Amino acid sequence: MCVATGYVSPVVEQLQAQSTNTTSSQSNAAIRLNNIQPVNNGLMLNVNANPQIKVQREDNSDRLIIDLQNTTLTKELHQANLPMNRFGVKQVRVAQFQNNPAIARLVFDLDSSDPNSKTVWQSQYIDTTNTLFLTPANKVTQAIPIEPNLPSSRPINPINSASTSIIAAIEKLSFSSTGQLLIEANLPLSYQTNFDRASGTFNLIVPNAKISANLQRPSLAANSPIERIRLTQVGNSVEIGIKTIPGWQVRETQRLSNQQIKLQVSLNSLSQVPPNNQTPLPNNNPSVPSSQTVGDRRRGVIFVDAGHGGNDPGAVANGVQEKDVVLPISLKLGQALQSMGYTVYYTRTNDVEIDLEPRVAAAERINADVFVSIHANSLAPGNSGISGIETYHSRNSTVGQELASYVHSQIVSATGASDRSVRGAGFYVIAKTSMPAILVETGFVTNPAEARNLSSPDYQKRMADAIARGIDRFMRVRGR
Ligand SMILES: [Zn+2]
Incomplete structure (x- = not known):
């Protein structure tokens, strides 16, 4: 294709x-x-x-x-x-x-x-x-080249019927920066939808419709989440096929009026903090930022990546699953950053499994200033005595190392946890992101005391606030 x-x-x-x-x-x-x-x-x-x-x-x-x-x-x-x-x-x-x-x-x-x-x-x-x-x-x-009464001879099928039956004309497609594709017609519309998994195309079928000769179409920017929009006349229906780039999809369709259909194009499993300071609720219908939530990017955009999720629990020990402690820390981190004026995006705000590649792709798409991935650590049996904080940056990134240092020192002083130092590593999410990126190992679930701490909302909040302060220092030093 x-x-x-x-x-x-x-x-x-x-x-x-x-x-x-x-x-x-x-x-x-x-x-x-x-x-x-x-x-x-x-x-x-x-x-x-x-x-x-x-x-x-x-x-x-x-x-x-x-x-x-x-x-x-x-x-x-x-x-x-x-x-x-x-x-x-x-x-x-x-x-x-x-x-x-x-x-x-x-x-x-x-x-x-x-x-x-x-x-x-x-x-x-x-x-x-x-x-x-x-x-x-x-x-x-x-056009009928053989005897018209021959039983297998079928009537001519008009391509573009001149019939005067009521046919709505699709007149305009527009795509907003907040991910909304609006389809407008000159008459009331009905529609059906389906998703063609093989081609990754979302199809919206409008019966009793045609494509206006003066169809207005959106000009899609090079970084648009929509790769292609294709309109096809199929009999008396118009099929509108929307192909999104990887990691994005048409999330919902909605009738705005009799003559308008709205489609919301969103990142898969990506959410942003609500504009107020409410705790974000687990959300199965995350959306790209609307104009109300996107806020002011000038302060900075932080991408918060809660590790693991869904069928991938991460480290498991002492009755604690990594995925269950890194999520509340990540949500609290997002809230802290937002109260400082940052725009915050999450990889996930609930218990869903997300591959590593879309995590990075989402951060790149949003053009985040900082990527912070939240994890918890574990060691083989016999090492339950080991505890503490490790903060990772990509091996060759001095700016990542700088960010890691700010965050790490804040965590160690705020939590009193053991300092297991800032380290370079090749973890996918920090190696593949182009912005300053860190991965925080917030503690060892294999250590009974630290497992208890990581499960404690108070400790989680202290941890999250410390990470937010570290990021804020880093951003200020960098002139934001
Ligand atoms: Zn992990």
Whole structure:
């Protein structure tokens, strides 16, 4: 599939030639395009089954693209070039556009000086002869090449019906900096949604709709969480496919009014502290910052990464699971930082499992000033006497080491825990982040006394406040 393009590719027409004996199982089977030839009323294709057809006509384009879904070309047809010089079409180029799933593509090079080039094309599939006709709409009456009463002859299927039934036009798509994609139409809309896991595309299907010729589209910035928005006319429905970059997804859809649908695009399992000082509640529907919560970035943006979670408990000893103590410390840390005026983001605010890669990706996406990962330590049996604080930075990062030193000294003096020193290490989250990053080992769950401390809300708060002070000193020294 294509890479991020940052523009909306309108697919303005789609046709599915009618064929009563084409079952869904048949349409899943590979279809072979054996031959294609210009005929009096259009193009005649020999295909062993009736393919789904998608037609694209881009704005101001002198090309019409017809894609036969799930269809493979015979070798002879590959890169074929068929002169037409009629119907406003100069020539038709044939190519295997894609292999898996297979898409056979016909590109009609249009003569834009010919008014016929604006013509809508239609399709008709004849089961008995394995023939697919593609015909300009104004040639409809001539498009039935065999006896009209032949039972397997199916009626012409209009591509872009001139019917006067009520069809809403999708007129505008806009994307806000707070991750909201707004879809607006000139008439009331209904919609359905689905998610195509294979392609990572969220689809919103609007029945009884068309794409306005004057469709306004958002210009997606290079760092937009939306990689691509594709509009496709499927019969009388418009399919809006939204492909997000890794780590992001369409979280919810909402009807803003009869004519407006809002989609919220958010990081997976990422949350931000509420704007007031409430304790953030466990949240299964985290969202990207809205304009109310994003606050003032000038003070600084801190990314708080509570280690482990979900099926990954981290270190376990003395009845304490690491994931359960690092989460409250992280939430308390976020609150402390926010009360100092920082903007805070969390990897997680509840007990969910998150891979390391999206943790780093989220911090990068947000362009955090500081990344702080909260963990608890453990040692093999026989080492239960060992306790204390270790603060890690990436081995080659002097600025990370500086941050680690500020935080570490604050923790040791505030908690009285053993000083097990600032250390360089290659942990993924501190090695892969581009901003100053530290990983704090807040204590050993394998030490009974420290396990008890780590489970204590008071101790957790002292720990969190100390980490926040260390980060604040670091930020101030750096001129924030
Ligand atoms: Zn850990």
